[in-house]
Amino acid sequence: MTTATLPDTHADRGPGWFRRNRRTLAPWLFLAPGVVFFLFYVVFPVFQSFQISFYRWDGLSDPQYVGLANYRELATDRAFEVSVWNNFKWLLLYLLAIPGGLFIALFLNQTVTGIRVYKSLFFFPFVISQVVVGLVFTWFYDPTFGLLNTMLQGIGFGPVNVLGDPTLATYGIIAAGLWPQVAYCMILFLTGLNAVDPEQVEAARLDGARGVRMLWYIILPQLRPATFIAFVVTIIGALRSFDLISIMTNGGPFGSTRVLSFYMFEKALSEYGFRMGYGAAIAVVLFLIMLCFIAYFLWSMWRQEQGR
Amino acid sequence: MLRLSCSAMAALAMTASLAPPADAQDLSGTLTIFSDMSNPAPRAVMEGMAERFDAMHPDLEVELTIIDREAYKTQIRNFLSANPPDVANWYAANRMAPYVGAGLFEDVSDLWAEPEISENLASTKSALTLDGKQWGVPYTYYQWGVYYREDIYEELGLDEPQDWAAFKSNCQAILDSGRKCFTIGTKFLWTAGGWFDYINLRTHGYDFHMQLTQGEVEWTDDRVRETFANWRELIDMGAYVDNHQSYSWQEALPFMVNGEAAAYLMGNFAAAPMREAGLGDDQLDFYQFPAINPDVELAEDAPTDTFHIPAGADNKEAAREFLRFVVSAENQTEINSGDALGQLPVNAQSSVDDDEMLKQGFEMLSSNSPGGIAQFFDRDAPAEMAAIAMEGFQEFMVFPDNLDDILGRLEQARQRIYQ
CATH class of the missing domain: 3.40.190.10 (Periplasmic binding protein-like II)
Structure with a gap:
């Protein structure tokens, strides 16, 4: 090419800026709706919550700046303390869904006539709504005519009012929550088990591995992606435990089953709640707790991608 | 949503030969009502009231929106400031305080100064009073x-x-x-x-x-x-x-x-x-x-349920007339009867339904409650x-x-x- 052709570029300068950059632009354009909505409905409200938590505001009149007063009050609020502890109980005990789901999956991972029927029966609780799960368990625990107490009386124990006893109620609700969560983890592990390499199992068997050793050294490492997802959904499920509490105890008896999300709702949005600032402060604390887990998940996902 | 045709209702009013009050002709435009009377019986009562009021005022169009009673308790905060109707339901005593404090309810002390209301509704006046002013009218209460x-x-x-x-x-x-x-x-x-x-x-x-x-x-x-x-x-x-x-x-x-x-x-x-x-x-x-x-x-x-005029209402004149209509002796008798709300009328001139419980309750509240009438713990506090x-x-x-x-x-x- 010679320099003689150059002066002409103004007349027809080929593809425009848009065309030249379309490879870089296209992904952004496709992402744009998602990004805009995410910014507007997730990121922006997060920062707004931070801001509101420094105000005293009833949602009607003018907000009044109170600095850290809401957080100072949280520090002395026993109901808040109870809610935080309950959140940790949920986080810890909800993780039982992972081994639970794994063992049911191992048990169901065989070829027997009608296994699909059994699998769907085990999966059933995940399909029904949390509200229904809550109602079913409320009746199950009912102190006068509930199935639990009928069974307990059958083997000679006195009646227990699980949901009416402040020391037991949270565990009762977690047990109800585990029912669908175990089913969810089970499905994750069942699909994971389908991907287990039969040749590796064969080889391990030739080397004499069986039972627990086979599970620990051969099967579980191959189930790592499924375990990770099960872990993520269970943690998130535990932190979102709102509907079951609302249905089964409404936070009671005497506030002993509240978790942070429920307490926030009560303070800011329920019939008796008018404290947007205080509710926002609770939400901020919950967000910070969640942030620990989210950061961990993002970090381990990033590490996985790097390793690939 | 109930939207009634003016002409049809006007014709109906003529045939029923209802004599509208003197100032009735002056009312025009639309009257929007937001109500929490969502259970079947109260709903029928509310729809009936809207219909009758519409019939009395040919030039006025009544628009009624009924909202689920529980949902209403949270929605009222939004609509009072963002999209106020002309008339809204709520509860008496301290439950009004947040809205009164935020200036979202209209002061209706002028209505309570009218002899028709001040004399016949004296028993519930204190429940509607905050800061020495009245902020709404009652329509029913129960013992x-x-x-x-x-x-x-x-x-x-x-x-x-x-x-x-x-x-x-x-x-x-x-x-x-x-x-x-x-x-x-x-x-x-x-x-x-x-x-x-x-x-x-x-x-x-x-x-x-x-x-x-x-x-x-x-x-x-x-x-x-x-x-x-x-x-x-x-x-x-x-x-x-x-x-x-x-x-x-x-x-x-x-x-x-x-x-x-x-x-x-x-x-x-x-x-x-x-x-x-x-x-x-x-x-x-x-x-x-x-x-x-x-x-x-x-x-x-004796918890009292009430009607209020939001401060941002457009048609306050019609809203005031509606409040007068709600508390009138005749309407009170009708809406609180056993086959309607089945509760107690607030107007002293109206009659109580012939029901064993209501009669005892009415007697108790009118003659054997010298100490006063409280609203209920969650409305007083x-x-x-x-x-x-x-x-x-x-x-x-x-x-x-x-x-x-x-x-x-x-x-x-x-x-x-x-x-």
């Missing part, structure tokens, strides 16, 4: 009291108790017969507030109760402890059904219907489901909560205080030994909330 199984009382030879001693000895007799004295479901807390209201009103009277709910008395005060000591006598007797913290008020009804419990301290709205469950007139009766301290004048709980206190009442009913702890907590909340 609270003890609904009991007449047949069980007769079987045991008991009479309606007139004093605290008889109340307790009746209860002991009922317990000895293998039943519980009272059914209650405290899962949603407010039912325990009813018991606190009555025992406190009977122990120290209306004025003290109002001082307490308005935050002027410490919760750790000895007089408050006396109230709880009286309450504890019943709890220690085992007067209440077991495990009440697990039940809603509806779930506690079967104990009474099946005869496992003999009575229920409740509002008159509980009478209908009891009858529907099969309790006949010879099985169900009502008595006023008896005196505890004979020196204290009897006062009652600020919402936040009510929520914390009612949770304490529930805890007290299950673990009465925790009283010191509970009162300390309530006092801490009082100091923060009323500052």
